[in-house]
Amino acid sequence: MTASMADGCQYNYVVTAHKPSAVLASVVGRFVKPDGLDLIVSKGTRLEILSLTPSGLESVAELPIYGRVCAMRLLWVWGESTQRLVVVTARQQYAVLAYRDGTVTTLAHGSAEERVGRPAVAGPLAAIDPQGRCLALHLYDAMLRIVPLGHASGALGESFLVKLDELHVLGMEFLDPLPTGVRDPRDSEHTRGRGCLERGAEHESDAGASADPLHFSPPCPACSAAQFPNLSTQPPPGTALAAPQLALLYQDAKG
DSSP states (O other): OEEEOTTSOEEEOOOOOSOOOOOOEEEEEOSSOTTOOEEEEEETTEEEEEEEETTEEEEEEEEEOSSOEEEEEEEOOTTOSSOEEEEEETTSEEEEEEEETTEEEEEEEEEOOOSSOOBOTTOOEEEEOTTSOEEEEEEETTEEEEEEOOOTTOOOOOOEEEEOSOSEEEEEEEESSOOSOOOOOOSSEEEEEEESSOOOSOOBOTTSOEEOOOOOSSOOGGGGOOOOSOTTSOOOTTOOOOOOEEEEEEEOTTO
């Protein structure tokens, strides 16, 4: 739409006529009700929440996001019967969302933007520890940001950076329990296990993948948080938790 002014100047006003429809990410879990199953879809700058009913998928909520959502993960927190949603945008922003009293509420948010560093070749990657203790973000090559999670109030702990030897990370996922070896059928791509605390000697698989120890500095504050995804049972007092273990799928320099 163009508006002509008395002095002859023209101004252009551009608006989006159609909502984004391309699906960039999706997750399935118990976000709305404890006994339900929900599909959460990211369509650019919008999130769509749909619940599974006997007649099919039913729209529950649709909300705009200030930024393009490129990664999403669901999170269990001890004492809650539904999951929380962690979203990551293309501009290195992240937030924790919850569905309460019929509305989607932002419990916490933060920024993982760095002054230096090259954006990750494979794009933003996110992973959450199965016990809900920490969030791992790979947004820049050779850099991993750890964000402690698990607080009932939704507050996030102080995040910190971990330098990686692997430059081109293609994927990552927290594992439970720690694997002793990973078989990789591809020549130029390898899998390496990373831990928050020292796990002892290296374990080598037939394909050469390793699960070696990694010392976080400062020590990971999420390792001592007693958060379990199984909400029906509470861990007994004094239970020793294994440190979170992160598997990285990366491409070597020759690939």
